[in-house]
Amino acid sequence: MIDTVRMSGRRRARSRKAFATVLQFLVVVATTYLGLLAVTFFIGRVIPIDPVLAVLGDRAPQHVVERTREAMGLNLPLYQQFFIYCRQALSGDFGTSVLTTNPVMTDIRRAFPATVELATLGTLIGAFIGVPLGVLAAVKRGSIADQIVRVIGLVGYSVPIFWLALLALLVFYARLQWVAYPGRIDIVYEYTFSPITGLYLVDALWQGQWDVFRDVFRHIILPASLLGYFSLAYISRMTRSFMLNELQQEYIVAARAKGLSEARIIWGHALRNAAVPLVTVIALSYAGLLEGSVLTETVFAWPGLGLYITNSLQNADMNAVLGGTIIIGSVFIGINLLSDLLYRTLDPRTRAR
């Protein structure tokens, strides 16, 4: 009886603590997002000397300028403008794109799946190659294999991605003809193929259209491999340092003393413990690829968010640029915070505090 009372008391204390953690997390999310909106507001409304001029150009007649100023709410005090701006952004209203004449949100909704598909495949490639490479480098520390993994990582950190993309196009498309030309899908299929989710690989598979799947794969494999290389550089380096850390621990000695096979020790014991911080690393590299796809998409004419932003930039279409920035920023922030939360729930040591 007393036991159960004590138990429930402890449980209540723990749930109160969990509640506090969740509350803190929500505060962090809210302030970070507010910060993002404040920065984009600053970029769009405060830096330009006259936002109306930025929208209309300098040839507009005076009465149009006045009307637009009123319509944009620029005669209100700045804090009210910011309030309105936040309300619109939260409801997904980023204004109209000058370039495409669509609402920015419509354009983004169309472009977003392309970027997600590319970044996801890139991260998968990076994780499935990078983790084993990092483990190999840690286990055979100081060997030739370790040096090679290190060089692969170093070059990945140092090479300009758009340049590597151009060279890859030159070699694999123009010379070897292994992959398809820039773009997402062959023009032949553009009219016969009707995507559902916008992730073409998944859609083609779902509808059982193998020829489409092959074509989409030939388009996506090169940009995805390039992005994969970049996340591989980061993931393999982090895996190596986590694994080195684990392999020094006493439980490894104990496992050896017990007579477990080396493979079992490395993959079953050490990597399992290194996996907790690795999840965070992979999540962060996914967020990094969403951003890093801006330059890659430009080279590969990949119709995703990155290309949308750079196209809009070149045409001074600020609504589209800022809308795209907010969306990428939100996803980026979301993944950042989620990986933090994931780390806390996966690692019992940080949970029990």
Next chain:
Amino acid sequence: MSLASETRPMTRREWLLSDRPQSRLQARLGRAYMTWRRFSANRLAVLGLLILLALILVAAFADLLAPHSPFVGNLAGARLLPPGSEGYLLGTDDQGRDILSRLIHGSRLTLVVVVLVAIIAAPVGLIVGAVAGYAGGWIDAVLMRLTDIFLAFPKLVLALAFVAALGPGIENAVIAIAITSWPPYARIARAETLTVRNSDYIAAVRLMGASPARIVFRHVMPMCMSSLIVRVTLDMAGIILTAAGLGFLGLGAQPPLPEWGAMIASGRRFILDQWWVATMPGIAILIVSLGFNLLGDGLRDALDPRESGQ
């Protein structure tokens, strides 16, 4: 006999490694010597240092080194010559300009961007971090929340948006990159500050009546420097890549400036037939950012043995 060996003049090495330095200068030189010993044992790090020195020398003597003008080309007789052509070691671009000369002059732009970003972003991060760490309380909470907010932003996309609003150009690219790169420095400076703020020497300085500002500037910030220098060096490669990316998108340095990223962009049209126009500037970027990465790794191992994971 023994007296003679006692008074034997010390070798320079012994003087540097002395346990009991006679002056502040000797102690400092001795520490610098130890750091250099650790650093130079790492061959790759020395390679990185050499690359950086070469970059500085090339930038300084660009006018002497460049065989041709970086801006005026030979439109009539030397358009799109392949590498190894007579007088044009790395070939020429579509306007008949020598690519090697443009790369040599472009090293100045690269160096300017890196140095400017470092001297804008590093002090900002240092001040924010040191003040937050030393002051504590709500000042710390507010400053660090602000830092975390900026840290959670996508850097390249934000830099793009900033340049879009400010207008393209190398100055604006520098500002945009600096705005997005100070938060990690603030984090590091704060962490270092927290480790020293309760130490005896700070208490002693405080007892002597030093103002908080004096303590932060004269006694806390110097302690943050080595970690900060390592981090800034490691970031240089990223800064170079971001600047080149902005140049590639046409938002950084404007033509006819020989910025390496912009050169890749202009060579993009000829990539299928005249591959060298876009390839050469990319190799230059790769070498320089590799140099910074190697140097940064080496500095981290030499200055901060705890962090190196040895």
